Amino acid sequence: MTTGSSCSRAALMLAxxxxxxxxxxxxxxxxxxxxxxxxxxxxxxxxxxxxxxxGPADLRARCEISDVSGTASLTxxxxxxxxxxxxxxxxxxxxxxxxTRVYELVGVAxxxxxxxxxxxxxxxxxxxxxxxxxxxxxxxxxxxTVSCENAAx
Numbered sequence: 001m002t003t004g005s006s007c008s009r010a011a012l013m014l015a016x017x018x019x020x021x022x023x024x025x026x027x028x029x030x031x032x033x034x035x036x037x038x039x040x041x042x043x044x045x046x047x048x049x050x051x052x053x054x055g056p057a058d059l060r061a062r063c064e065i066s067d068v069s070g071t072a073s074l075t076x077x078x079x080x081x082x083x084x085x086x087x088x089x090x091x092x093x094x095x096x097x098x099x100t101r102v103y104e105l106v107g108v109a110x111x112x113x114x115x116x117x118x119x120x121x122x123x124x125x126x127x128x129x130x131x132x133x134x135x136x137x138x139x140x141x142x143x144x145t146v147s148c149e150n151a152a153x
Contacts, residue, residue, distance in 0.1 A: 030057035080111035
């Protein structure tokens with residue numbers, strides 16, 4: 001076995017221990033400043049992360065998107081946040097009337113200005129081809145509600 005492969009194996013074992021919460025997981029705990037925000041198209045629900053100013057800190061939080069009155073697309077964003085679970089930064093979440101989505105956020109925050117956010121970008125374009133009757137296409141949601149809180153450890 002070469003030195004490179006043993007280093008890779010050691011890095012993999014450390015990463016697995018961190019994700020599993022094993023003995024190598026002695027990182028600081030980050031806290032999400034949770035709350036509830038009802039946002040309209042073009043608005044953002046942003047949730048600051050505390051406890052990450054002195055280096056990397058583990059974050060475990062829960063976010064729920066609900067009260068969708070039509071179709072909506074939200075983009076997940078984060079600064080100084082590395083997700084280890086879905087959604088990834090830049091993911092677009094598409095919702096329809098009545099949908100509720102729950103995300104268990106697991107990741108690492110690093111920096112005093114760390115945050116996660118959901119930006120309401122609008123409604124996805126309806127799939128309507130020439131000759132189709134698209135009168136029943138669902139309209140855009142007027143707003144959605146985003147609630148986030150720290151998860152139990």
